[in-house]
Amino acid sequence: MSLTASRAALRDRWPLLAVLALQIGLAYLLANTAFEDEALYLYAGHRELAFLLHHTPTYDSYASYFSGAPFLYPVLAALVDGALGLEGARALSLLFMLGATILVWMTARRLYGRQPAIVAAVLFGVSAPTLFLSRLATYDAMCVFLLAVALWLVVRLARANPAWVLCAAPVLVLAAATKYASALYLPTVVVAAALTVVAAGGSWARAAVRGGLLAAATVGLGWAALVAWPSLRQGLDQTTVNRATGAEPLANILRLSAVWGGWIAVLAVVGVVVAARSQSPDRPRLPGTLLAAALTVTASFATLYQAHLGTSVSLHKHVGFGLLFAAPVAGLGLASAARLNTARAVPGFALGVCVLLAFYANHAVTPMYGGWPDSSGEVSALRPLVGPGSNQRYLVEENEVPRYYLAARTEPYEWLTTYYFQYTTKSGTSLTGLPAYRAAIHDGYFNLVVLDYGPTAALDRQLKAALRADPAGYRLVASVPGRTSHGTQTYDIWQRVS
Incomplete structure (x- = not known):
């Protein structure tokens, strides 16, 4: 790449680099000793690794009660923990969440343009769930990253041969195996795989074929994984399918959801309205509106699931999964409200909103990260x-x-x-x-x-x-x-x- 091209690429991407730097800075303001879940998963990873390498007994059946396959993230994190300690394992989560922010930028840019992509990256990268998961050595960051990869793939390959969508299937299965609850978000990726085709000017028949291929491949690979590792079924049943319910008031679950991601959801609704009013020869209005609506509705999945369970346990983490999908549409909403166009930089209004939300997110996440005792x-x-x-x-x-x-x-x-x-x-x-x-x-x-x-x-x-x-x-x-x-x-x- 020539020097001129390198400078042009840097000028084009400097807002993304600034967002990533801000995400790193805000994440490292959070400090505490190991959380109970972090300690459990890292310890289990070391035991699983010892079993794989030396056949040392684990003295525990982690697969029977873990909410993800114990031989995936825990082993990967244990390798990093063994070399760099807890801070290294947390840095791994930060890398996953930085990758997710980059993929939000890339997805939003392909769907809605550069300015909405800038705003989407800011909204997602400095949101409270993202900052929290950036400093937590658990399954969640890896799972969010894999979902972001799958969403970007279906958007990136919208104009390609429908068979190329099969590239996203193993990524989706790996995400679901990493954390079983992420299966809740797989239908959104399948729907996006279909609607992006029509939104890009393709036929509904082609869209149906593409969505059907991805759904069939994902289900098939998922079933094969459960057949290959039957020990995972008990953990899947206990932690996700038939998880014990509670009696926490719905009002409290709704309030916490609003605190942790309500503003992105509201901006995404604005983005749906903008999509509904936009039309061009290569971007038909209906499929674009349906796609924006599908991504926006996904932000409510964690709230609905936790309301069904009657508990807010892990809600602050799970909300971040939905924000991954809603952020591109929220970027469109805020960018349009700020009256952006392709020839202008981000105006003061949008920048001010993003900075305000960054401080708000840091204020919200700090008490939560200090919620467990310094051990x-x-x-x-x-x-x-x-x-x-x-x-x-x-x-x-x-x-x-x-x-x-x-x-x-x-x-x-x-x-x-x-x-x-x-x-x-x-x-x-x-x-x-x-x-x-x-x-x-x-x-x-x-x-x-x-x-x-x-x-x-x-x-x-x-x-x-x-x-x-x-x-x-x-x-x-x-x-x-x-x-x-x-x-x-x-x-x-x-x-x-x-």
Whole structure:
């Protein structure tokens, strides 16, 4: 490429580079120790990797309860974590989300032009869900990136032979395998595969063939994957298909959805109106409107799914999946509202809105990222208390985090939890629940007991009473504070006396 061409390419793409720099800067304002899910997936990845390389037992059936295939993202992230630690694994997520922002730019540019693409990249790249996922070492960032790849492929190949759409099928299946809940968004890509053909001037028959090919290939590959790895079916059923429901008020789910992505959804609705009023010889009005509407409606999928489940757990992450599809249409809406044209740069109005939303997103995401405790004090206090030896047992309410940080000093089977426990007494009686914990404490079964009065707070208080009842058996060695954005959580660490 000549110097002149390089300069022209740089001038053309400098707004995208600025957005990516802003996304990186805002993401790295977020800091905390490992989240429970991060610790779980990275630890599982190391166990899966050890099994693949050395046939070391995992001591757990991750496929039975993970919301994605444990041999995909967890193994990839574990490789990075092994070389660069948690920050390296989080940087991997950032790279995935930067890639998604670039693909939003490319998709929007092909659909609506350069100016809407600039706005779409800003809206998506600095949204609260995007910033959150950019600093979270979980499945989500990889899955969003794969969905972005699939959407770009169907848009990019709209004028090509319909058979080329099959390139998107393995990407969609890989996205669904990475995180099962992403299957919710596969129909949108199929619909987009069909409508982009007609929007580009092709026939409805050609569109139907293209959409049908992609749907059939995706279903076929997905079925083949479940046949090849039947162990994934239990996790798919437990975490996605028949996930346990809650009773959280619908109003709260709607409010949180509005906080995390409502403004992009509103701008996307404006974009649908703009698409409906636009018409040119090579862009028929109806298919363009239907395409914009399909992408916009997708922004509501996470809210509808969580409302069906009656819970807002993970809503702040799942909203970001829908924003990926709505952002190009939102870019069209805001660009049109700002009266952009192909000969002008982004005017002050659009720039001001984007900057305002960036600050809003940072303000919204910071408390959420600090919502889990800083575990550095807990891990430091536990480090000298754990180590090699026979019959080491550590009862920790949320043991994923210390287990991850102390993996070099402990074994997976040494960690027990307050969510479920079965114990056989010296007389041979099998117990579960509170009686099992009390009997085990009475027998000095645990080397350490760590209570943080979180999800199993009621049980924790009963266990604390049992530990206090026999001071000759256990002693409180530390009460370690764990700072969060909404207060301080205390870890009470009890150690067996002898």
